[in-house]
Amino acid sequence: MDDALVIGAGHNGLVCAWAxxxxxxxxxxxxxxxxxxxxxxxxxxxxxxxxxxxxxTVSLLAPEVLREMELARHxxxxxxxxxxxxxxxxxxRSLLAGTRTAAEFAKFSAADAEALPRYAxxxxxIAAALRALARRIPPSGAGGLLDLxxxxxxxxxxxxxxxxxxxxxxxxxxxxxxxxxxxxFEAAPVKALFGFDSIVGTWASxxxxxxxxxxxxxxxxxxxxxxxxxxxxxxxxGAITQAMRAACLEAGVAIETGTPxxxxxxxxxxxxxxxxxxxRIFAARLVAAGVGPKLLFGRLVAPEHQPDWLxxxxxxxxxxxxxxxxxxxxxxxxxxxxxxxxxxxxASGIILxxxxxxxxxxxxxxxxxxxxxxxxxxxLIPSLLDDSLAPPGCHVASLxxxxxxxxxxxxxxxxxxxxxEAAERVLDVVERFAPGLRRLVVGQLALxxxxxxxxxxxxxxxxxHGAMQLPQLWAARPLLGLGSYRTPVAGLWLCGAGAHPxxxxxxxxxxxxxxxxxxxRRLGRA
Ligand SMILES: Cc1cc2nc3c(=O)[nH]c(=O)nc-3n(C[C@H](O)[C@H](O)[C@H](O)COP(=O)(O)OP(=O)(O)OC[C@H]3O[C@@H](n4cnc5c(N)ncnc54)[C@H](O)[C@@H]3O)c2cc1C
Numbered sequence: 029m030d031d032a033l034v035i036g037a038g039h040n041g042l043v044c045a046w047a048x049x050x051x052x053x054x055x056x057x058x059x060x061x062x063x064x065x066x067x068x069x070x071x072x073x074x075x076x077x078x079x080x081x082x083x084x085t086v087s088l089l090a091p092e093v094l095r096e097m098e099l100a101r102h103x104x105x106x107x108x109x110x111x112x113x114x115x116x117x118x119x120x121r122s123l124l125a126g127t128r129t130a131a132e133f134a135k136f137s138a139a140d141a142e143a144l145p146r147y148a149x150x151x152x153x154i155a156a157a158l159r160a161l162a163r164r165i166p167p168s169g170a171g172g173l174l175d176l177x178x179x180x181x182x183x184x185x186x187x188x189x190x191x192x193x194x195x196x197x198x199x200x201x202x203x204x205x206x207x208x209x210x211x212x213f214e215a216a217p218v219k220a221l222f223g224f225d226s227i228v229g230t231w232a233s234x235x236x237x238x239x240x241x242x243x244x245x246x247x248x249x250x251x252x253x254x255x256x257x258x259x260x261x262x263x264x265x266g267a268i269t270q271a272m273r274a275a276c277l278e279a280g281v282a283i284e285t286g287t288p289x290x291x292x293x294x295x296x297x298x299x300x301x302x303x304x305x306x307x308r309i310f311a312a313r314l315v316a317a318g319v320g321p322k323l324l325f326g327r328l329v330a331p332e333h334q335p336d337w338l339x340x341x342x343x344x345x346x347x348x349x350x351x352x353x354x355x356x357x358x359x360x361x362x363x364x365x366x367x368x369x370x371x372x373x374x375a376s377g378i379i380l381x382x383x384x385x386x387x388x389x390x391x392x393x394x395x396x397x398x399x400x401x402x403x404x405x406x407x408l409i410p411s412l413l414d415d416s417l418a419p420p421g422c423h424v425a426s427l428x429x430x431x432x433x434x435x436x437x438x439x440x441x442x443x444x445x446x447x448x449e450a451a452e453r454v455l456d457v458v459e460r461f462a463p464g465l466r467r468l469v470v471g472q473l474a475l476x477x478x479x480x481x482x483x484x485x486x487x488x489x490x491x492x493h494g495a496m497q498l499p500q501l502w503a504a505r506p507l508l509g510l511g512s513y514r515t516p517v518a519g520l521w522l523c524g525a526g527a528h529p530x531x532x533x534x535x536x537x538x539x540x541x542x543x544x545x546x547x548x549r550r551l552g553r554a
Contacts, residue, residue, distance in 0.1 A: 038066025041318025043538030070266025074471025087249030169503035320493030357471035442478035492531025
C-alpha cells in the first residue's frame, strides 16, 4: 500500500508528490496521459516544430518551488522577455511596455505617463500582500474554530496595507477592471495593455464586476527575481514539468502515465485508494487530487460520499474560461504594420486588442453567437528566445485567444468546422495587425474549449480549473468548506489549481496542499 496517491501529473500534482516523498512518504502519481505536465507541456505540432501546447509563458511559478525542487539542477532555464508587451493600435501606432514604458505612454497621454509610477507602486504593494496570502493555507471556510488562526494571519496581511491600498484592493476584488483602470488612465491603448490581464482565462468583459481580481492575479509572479515579469522556459513550458518529473523520480516518487483514474474508493467515509479505468485497484492511506474539482466531484467521487452542501455548491461552480489556443509554425518572422522592422517587440507578449471596448465586444459576441468576431489575442514568438523549438530560420508562434463560448449556442458542437471557423477569426485578427502572416504559416494546431477538455482533462476547457473570481477565491476556493485542501471524505485532499491560490503555473496549490497534509499527519489527522 502507498502512503499517498496523487491523481494527475499536472505541475501541482508533481509538486505535491515531491514534497510528500521528501517527507518520507511512499508516493505514487497516476496520470491519464502518456506525458506528465497537464496544461504545462511542450509537444511537437508540425514536422520540425514544437511548442508549449497550453500554458505558454511563465511568471507565477513560485521561486521557492524552483529552489526547493532544484529545478535548475534538473535542467530548467528561464529567460526574461527583452520587453514586456507590444500593443499595436488600429491607427498604425503602437505601445511598447518594458524598458521605457513611461515614454511610450507619453506618446498617448502625458497624464498616463505621470500616473504610471504611482499605479505600479500601488499594485506592487497589493501584489506583495497577495504573494504572502498565496503561500498561506486558508481557513476551510466551514466556519469552525479551526479556521481562526488562518483568518487572523490573513487579516494581518491586509491590515498591514495602507488605507488607500486597502480601498484599491476592495475595488479590485469586487469591481470591474475597466472601472479600476478608468480611475487611473485615460488612453485606450494604455487601459487595454493592463486590461488584457483581467480577461485572461475568464469569460467576461473587462466591464464585468470581479475582473479586477483577475488583473491582480496575473501580477503576483516574478522571473529570475524580477517581480511581475513574464518570461520563457527554454524548451517550452514542458521543460518545467520535465524538471519536476526528474525531481520527483529522484525523491522516489513512482509515476505511472497512461493510467486514468476512474474513481476514488471510499469506505466508512474515508478514501482508501483509487480504481483505474482498466480496473486496477491502488490502495493508499491518502489520496491527493490534482484534477479540477468539477472532474473530481462530478466523476471520480460517487455522490453518496458527498454531503448535500458539496453537491449543491458544485452545481453552482463557475467554470469555462472561453479560451482558444493555437500554435503556428512560421517560415519567417511576421512584420507588424505599426513596427515593420524586426526588434525586441517581437519577443514580447504581443497584445492584439487595442481597447477595452474591443474586449467587451469580443465577450458580447461570444455570449450571443458563441464566438468573438474579432477575438482578443496575445501572440508570443518564443523561438526568438529559444532556438530549440523550430528549424533554423523558422519560428513558432503561440496564440492565446478569448472569447469563444465553452458550449456553442443552439447545441452546435465544437467540431472540426467550428474549430476551423474560430481559428480563422484568430488569424484574421493577427493578419489585421501583421499583414501577410497567413502566407508564413506552414503548420498549425488549434484547440477549442472542447479540445482543451479532451486533451488536458480541463472541465469546460477552464484553464484555471474554475473561475478566479471572488466567490471562488481563498477559503471559498473551490467552495466554502474546501478552502484548506481537505474534503469531507477523510483522507481525500485537493492539490490542483481548483484550490487556493488557483490557476496558473505557480506550484502553490500543490506545495500548500502538501504542507497541509504533512501538518495533519503530524497531528494524526491526515
Ligand atoms: C490554453 C491555456 C493557456 C494557459 N496559459 C498560461 C500561461 O501562459 N501561464 C500560466 O502561468 N498559466 C497558464 N495557464 C494556466 C495553467 O496552465 C494551469 O492553471 C495549470 O497548469 C494547472 O495545473 P494543475 O497541475 O493544477 O492542473 P493540470 O495541469 O490540469 O493537471 C491535471 C492533470 O490531471 C490529469 N488527469 C485528468 N483526469 C485524470 C484522471 N481521471 N486520472 C489521472 N489523471 C488525470 C491531466 O491529464 C493533467 O495532467 C494556461 C492554461 C491553458 C489551458
